[in-house]
Amino acid sequence: MFAEESQWQVGGGDTPTCESCGREVASVHILRLEGAELTRVHVCQSCAEDLVDQTEGTALVFAVPNLLSGLLSRAAKAETEVEKQPGEPTKMCVVCGTTLSDVLETGMLGCAACYEVFSPQLERGLGAGGSSHSHLGKIPGRVAAGDPTQREVLRLRRMLKELVDSERYEEAASVRDRLAELAQHPVEEV
Amino acid sequence: MERCDFLVTSVGVTRNDSVVPFPHVAEPDLLDELRERVIAQLRRGSAPGEWEIFPLESLSPVQRAYLAERGLMTPAFARARGEVASFGLYKGGLASLEINGQDHLRLLAAREGDHLSELWAMVDSIDDSLEQGMTFAFDERWGYLTARPDEAGTGLKAYAVVQTPALMVAGRVGVLALQLMTRGLLLTPLWDGAGGLFQVSNRGGRGISELFITEAVVEAARDLVEKERSVRKILLRDNPVRVRDHMGRALGVAQRAWVVGWAEAVSLISSVQVGVEMGLIDAPDLTPRYAFELMRRVQPGHLAVEEMGGVHGGLEDPRIDEVRARILRDVFVSARFER
Numbered sequence: 001m002f003a004e005e006s007q008w009q010v011g012g013g014d015t016p017t018c019e020s021c022g023r024e025v026a027s028v029h030i031l032r033l034e035g036a037e038l039t040r041v042h043v044c045q046s047c048a049e050d051l052v053d054q055t056e057g058t059a060l061v062f063a064v065p066n067l068l069s070g071l072l073s074r075a076a077k078a079e080t081e082v083e084k085q086p087g088e089p090t091k092m093c094v095v096c097g098t099t100l101s102d103v104l105e106t107g108m109l110g111c112a113a114c115y116e117v118f119s120p121q122l123e124r125g126l127g128a129g130g131s132s133h134s135h136l137g138k139i140p141g142r143v144a145a146g147d148p149t150q151r152e153v154l155r156l157r158r159m160l161k162e163l164v165d166s167e168r169y170e171e172a173a174s175v176r177d178r179l180a181e182l183a184q185h186p187v188e189e190v
Numbered sequence: 191m192e193r194c195d196f197l198v199t200s201v202g203v204t205r206n207d208s209v210v211p212f213p214h215v216a217e218p219d220l221l222d223e224l225r226e227r228v229i230a231q232l233r234r235g236s237a238p239g240e241w242e243i244f245p246l247e248s249l250s251p252v253q254r255a256y257l258a259e260r261g262l263m264t265p266a267f268a269r270a271r272g273e274v275a276s277f278g279l280y281k282g283g284l285a286s287l288e289i290n291g292q293d294h295l296r297l298l299a300a301r302e303g304d305h306l307s308e309l310w311a312m313v314d315s316i317d318d319s320l321e322q323g324m325t326f327a328f329d330e331r332w333g334y335l336t337a338r339p340d341e342a343g344t345g346l347k348a349y350a351v352v353q354t355p356a357l358m359v360a361g362r363v364g365v366l367a368l369q370l371m372t373r374g375l376l377l378t379p380l381w382d383g384a385g386g387l388f389q390v391s392n393r394g395g396r397g398i399s400e401l402f403i404t405e406a407v408v409e410a411a412r413d414l415v416e417k418e419r420s421v422r423k424i425l426l427r428d429n430p431v432r433v434r435d436h437m438g439r440a441l442g443v444a445q446r447a448w449v450v451g452w453a454e455a456v457s458l459i460s461s462v463q464v465g466v467e468m469g470l471i472d473a474p475d476l477t478p479r480y481a482f483e484l485m486r487r488v489q490p491g492h493l494a495v496e497e498m499g500g501v502h503g504g505l506e507d508p509r510i511d512e513v514r515a516r517i518l519r520d521v522f523v524s525a526r527f528e529r
Binding site: 126138 | 206207208209210211212214215216314317318321325326327328329330331332333334335337338339340342343344346358361363364365367368371372376377378379383393395396397398399400402
């Protein structure tokens, strides 16, 4: 019964660009039925409004599903141009092996630790830096009650990010192993 | 007599384990161990028999289609192969749980009418129970962590389905969808727009609370229903012959056809039902909710399970279109067009 919220997939990590203005990221996919003619177009929000206004028939509007990969891709490219040296290896999460290229390709992260490892790209792509985007919903009871396992997991994830950022991969691997160990043997309450 | 309502509301809540990688990259043995842990917790946290658990592979395409048609399984999970995926049914269908789909866990619940708050409360309670035996992936800034980072936050998707064929005919849905998008909401055609049915849902769940999400979806859906009422009046006032012609044709086909495809059936039922609300067709029992139940009943999975007695038959069986037509003839046999 759930509707498919998208009718369009952008593969291969392409950055979807508005087909109308050619500048902005395309965030909207429009299906237009005018008479017997069905056309599809992907455009930015601003161009979408003009296009829908001009449609003499039915215009169905869908959100671009993997807009994220496009936004991340733009953020990553901007970052690369400034910071990355030629031949430098791509950033990778040592817990699950997901690389930045994988994230750009699929729009998906591999594990919870990826949120720390790829946080600069996520923040640029999703605008996560502002306090207005901080989490306001339900909090797991264990976090609220100060569960020792949860606290330790959060601490280790932050440590993992710092180690990956400073390219101390051996130490990062031991933190990864400690995280895996915690899944099997939670910390005992003292 | 003219009235219009939410046809169905539903919720989906996504959770992941804090350590096991997400399903698309995790090793199968890790996912299998996680699945066993989840099932054990379900058993511990509920009365005997409340949860029925099925390996996904044990469910036939017809059974999966039936569950997806009832809002108890997402289309993507229904299509998945998933050797380590399982499906849980709570109290015979009040709620359900997908294990190892795109994310580790996705709780679902759907009910006819406006019940978003109650559905969230029920799923929230199941979520609390699951958490007793698991450590969910959570970050104080990002919220609950999901495989797709744009879905992180509350992990909650709330849906309300409305019947707005007049807005569709008047060419208004595109503009309204764009307006809703700027408020973080989506207006998506349900069943490819057949019958003018649309689903309102939240786009993401970060930086907002569950209460805000459910209230925003309900408010937007109510606003659409009000607009639909206005446009119906305008259409009938400005184009009375066209409107009567459309309703009359729909009723005629519903009463006389012997082979009807599903999308056509949904359009026919919707048109006749709107005709009843406008006072053009006499069929007193055809309330919006009964019409929606009828639309669901004539979906391929429902016909195969409920009318053709087969859970392993094919969804492409041509007899399905004949059974669908018979049901429409039976339901609309006494309906008549007001002159």
